[in-house]
Amino acid sequence: MPLGDQALVVEFGNVISPEVNSRVHALHDAVSKAKLWGVGECVPTYRSLLITYDPIKISYENLVSAINNLEKSLDRYISKSARRKAVIPVVYGGEFGPDLPFVSQYHSLEENDVVRIHSEHEYMVYMIGFIAGFPYLGELPDEIATPRLESPRIRVPEGSVGIAEKQTGIYPREAPGGWRIIGRTPIRLFDPSWQQPALLQPSDLVKFKPVSTTEFQQICVAVSQGNFDPFAEE
């Protein structure tokens, strides 16, 4: 489906699921590797891939048929792609996670259980959006899936880790927001001076690791010295 005269959207069903999202990332991989003349950038989201193109260099029809061909061999890209894995340290609860009590009460759980469930599960970066570098992570286990705040906060601090329905995400900078905030990470998610400005990219795998406030401070120092690599831990 065209989005205006210089982009098209390839849709893969109308659900949020790891299977559908993996196909989106596989097509993204395939399109990037094909290096088609006239194709600009790709934006993978939950269940669709946006592809921009220059209609002077490649016609819509030729682009569509090239994509159809790539889709036939998609399984190859799904199995081949070695995913990057990040471990994100988080201080849960307290002043850093003001909504942790609500989330635990909502599910009649202990706060510790919410933390355990949130940090045991491995998530995939479905897409990046909302603000530069904000990762939408899924799928959050039903046991702790919680609706958004009824009225969004004007300021959510940088590094805040939140829950919205069956997703979890991290605020790369202070912003208004309606996600239930359960913790905070000291690591940087977005820096325009990096060659790849966002720490995480769509299709990365992410786990959260509970840390103490002391460790939080230590990691803050390491981050500011450039000595912390969330992809190194495993």
Add this chain to the structure above:
Amino acid sequence: MKLFRVVKPGFFTTVQDLGRHGFLRYGVPLSGAMDEFSLRLANMLVQNNPKDACFEITLNGPELEALGDTDIAITGGDISPKVNGQEVDMWKTLKISEGDIISFGKVRSGCRAYLSVRGGVNVPSVLGSRSTYVRCEIGGIQGRQLKAGDFIEGFDSAKPLDFKLSLPEVFIPEFTDEAHVEVVLGPQLWCFTEKGVETFLSNAYTVSLEADRMGYRLEGPTIEHKAYGDMISDAILPGAVQVPPNGRPIVTMQDAQTTGGYAKIAAVVTSDLYVLGQAEPRDRVFFHSVSLQKAHSRYLEYKKRFEIIEGELQRQAC
């Protein structure tokens, strides 16, 4: 090399170029000039590179004191540009001498003027662009709009021109308070009833006060959805027309976030996006549906227009 001192910043003056491309998947908006046509022309009139950065001036213009001799050009919306208090022509090369004061007056047409300076505005390039993206504080002057006391740097390599250029009148766009723009329907046309699409295409929509570089909320007849206006978030680009459950369309513009959760009824064609970039609150917008094929031939015409203009300006320069 210091070019200007900002005496007054104006309502909202930022540094913009053709935008930040290649980072949408990291959530970084395109940014760049709201009226790309006028930005390109401003650069051409001082023989700059197309990628050079200019000032985008919104409604109430700044006051700038020149700190050296240079060439400038002012294009886009007409907000009564002046040099030393005297009104000056737009769409022409203007010679500026040290001590000159550039200022603006009342808005006559459009709402964004572009001021180019020979060699381009010298601010650091961030992710391949000098465009200011205020929400993330990147690009331009420390990621923000101009403020009084700022010094604007130029490039030492830029030598003043020994000729003046002037855009032939036939190429000067007219910005009225009625913007007619062509759209390609979709990609989520299935979310709307036939009546909803008909409503969208046959009525005027008024730009509300909630209109900025991120997008415009429009007021007008409610566009009917089939079942719901919310869908799974996906990517959006400048020009996309989203319709939230309340049926009132929102056009996304240059600084819009890269993903959105409302169904998109259509997207404005690239060759008309600059017209929309000059729309201000209370202006009326009319959407006209065209085929993708027609949109592509419009784009080709749009690109050719620059080639023809470039040829004419080269002739003047000889």
